[in-house]
Amino acid sequence: MQNKRFSVKARIVAMAVIPAVILSAVILVLGILFMKAGMEEEIQKGLMASAYVYKDIAVHVTDREAGDNENETMLKDLTGYDYTWFDGDTRKNSSLGSSVIGTKAADGVIKEVINNGHTYSSTNTQVAGKPYFVAYVPVKDDAGNVYAMAFTGVSRESVSAQINKSIMIMAIISVALLIVAVLVAFRSATAMAGAVGEISKSIKALADGRFVKAKKYLNRNDEIGSALNDTNTLIDGLKEIVGNIRESASAVGTSSGQLSDMANQISQTAEDVSNAVQEIASGATQQADEIQNASTNVGYIGDAVGDVQTSTSNLESLAGKMKEASEVSSASLSSLQESSGEMTAKIDEISETIHRTQDAVDTISEKVEGITNIATQTNLLSLNASIEAARAGDAGKGFAVVAQEIGKLAEDSKIMADDIKKQMEELLEQAGAAVVAAKDVKDANLEQQASLGETIQSINGMINDINDTVGGVQTISSGAERCDTSKNAVVDVMSALSAISEENAASSEETGASMQELSATVTTLAGSANGLKDIADKLNRDMEFFKE
Structure with a gap:
């Protein structure tokens, strides 16, 4: 009896599953990297936009006392970001609490924002002893001099937690899709190997001088079904x-x-x-x-x-x-x-x-x-779709998953077509x-x-x-x-x-x-x-x- 490790079904499943697993792992790793970079970039953009909004709000309530953190606390509850108003280079009001009131900004921030009048953003700046994603916006008077700063930030810890949660969801979805693909490949391989086995059984019996007709898979509507019926004829x-x-x-x-x-x-x-x-x-x-x-x-x-x-x-x-x-x-x-x-x-x-x-x-x-050529063209289309989805950012994530699956199906079709040809x-x-x-x-x-x-x-x-x-x-x-x-x-x-x-x-x-x-x-x-x-x-x- 032929060793099962070398059966047609095992080979088809292996050729379908192993590349799919490798491709899924590569795409998952690349997706995590791109998603992490994209989320960090989006957070930076969101922080900068929030800082400008906060500046527009805070310039109208500059008469508050130092330590009056009510507005900043309310904004934090609404957005999840921390907000701080600087009087010059000194913290006056902050959602971080009274412990930071009266402390100064970092030298690099003072140089870039106070002295040069530029905005400042960073993904790893120490704030209250913790690493933060930060955005600083200068507040200028009518003469163009910087007299205050608006700060918006979020701790790296909370960002990392959100990113890890998204990565976990992506990994679960990828594993689920991979399992579905493996099941589909196994079922298809089982049916195809069974049909080929029926043809082989009939031909082997004919080589021994016996006339044995195939009895299974005769209702298939593909080329293998036609081959089975032609063999019986x-x-x-x-x-x-x-x-x-x-x-x-x-x-x-x-x-x-x-x-x-x-x-x-x-x-x-x-x-x-x-x-x-x-x-x-x-x-x-x-x-x-x-x-x-x-x-x-x-x-x-x-x-x-x-x-x-x-x-x-x-x-x-x-x-x-x-x-x-x-x-x-x-x-x-x-x-x-x-x-x-x-x-x-x-x-x-x-x-x-x-x-x-x-x-x-x-x-x-x-x-x-022809099926092989179609699979090759489909694979190229899938690759182009994945590139366009990556360019689209968050809006293209769902499309990227679909493109990925289309690419896997195209590769599976090409492998199966090559085996049928043999x-x-x-x-x-x-x-x-x-x-x-x-x-x-x-x-x-x-x-x-x-x-x-x-x-x-x-x-x-x-x-x-x-x-x-x-x-x-x-x-x-x-x-x-x-x-x-x-x-x-x-x-x-x-x-x-x-x-x-x-x-x-x-x-x-x-x-x-x-x-x-x-x-x-x-x-x-x-x-x-x-x-x-x-x-x-x-x-x-x-x-x-x-x-x-």
Whole structure:
């Protein structure tokens, strides 16, 4: 059993999850950094804006006593910032409490704001012994001289707490989205691996000679579902064709066995007839030599003529049977040749079906390539969207998350498309191997057709020889009848009887030669029949590779 660590499902999940985890971690870290920097910048802007508002409010209540912190406390409750009014460089009113009243600002603040008349902001300035985000705004009189400062600040501790809270929320959302992505990837990988496994199971069974159709995932509306249904169609076609080939091979084996037995029987009969004809020829020659002294043996001659008539009648009947048997053999071989032609056509249909499967796989590969291109373009669009979202600041945060997810989905699609393409290439290689196997079967079948054609020609030649033999036998029968008619007038027609005897001897010799040729032809036919039987046995052994 294949190790699960190397299964298609595990690889798909790993290729989908590992990059997603790494990408999520990188984006989360970058998001935290950008968010932290953005929040600090926004706080600085907010502090500066609050300082200007506070200045506009405080310039109208400058007659307050030092330590009257009511306005500053109220503003802190409303905004969460600390506010301090400086009389020159000295704190007069502050939400920080009475402990800071009468203390002076830092030297750098005094130089920048009081002396130079500029605003001052910082992310790490010590205020009341704590680090603060601060904003100082100068307050000028009509002559342009700075006579006071408005301060707004917030402790780094509270800012850090707010930032950490936002980071925690972002991390939780990222982890949740990552878990959802992993679950989706796992489910998709499970379905895809199962479908590919069904195809692999069917092809593996076909390689073992078994016809096993896929039963699951047939309702998928994608290319894998089409591949599963096409595989089942291919298996049905191959099963039907192999069944037809098996039946034809069995018929060839049976017919070749019958033909071989019949040829052996005809050979034995031809040998017996040849021996009989040789005996007739020998008797006719001896009769011609002794015909002058045969007057007293006319009765014996009549008996011999009767024997010749009987033999020729039997020979004519036997030759007719041989002709009928040869015609039956020729018809059987012609039928076998037609079956072999049909089998060649079926093999061509197999090759055409496999070629159509290869064309379908090529089409699938082109579509997968298109999916890969779309995933690449989608990934670029996602990256551009992320950049634009970062530029938008807080307003683009939600869009940045969506862009991030689109980028992950595009990468997942590209990885899955690449894996499908690899599987299709393997299927294409296996279909090519099937085409080669079909061509080998077709070549063997064509060789069989050639052998059948030669055998049919041999049998047709044998039929012609048998027709000649029948003619010779009829000639012998005719001569025997004339001998029987003339036996009572043998003395008067001795010369004619001698000529007839010589004619009988010549006919017997011709018949003997024809029977020898017939015997040789039948021997050749028997050899061809045995060769045909060997071909049929080999074809049957090849068909045993395929199981029902």
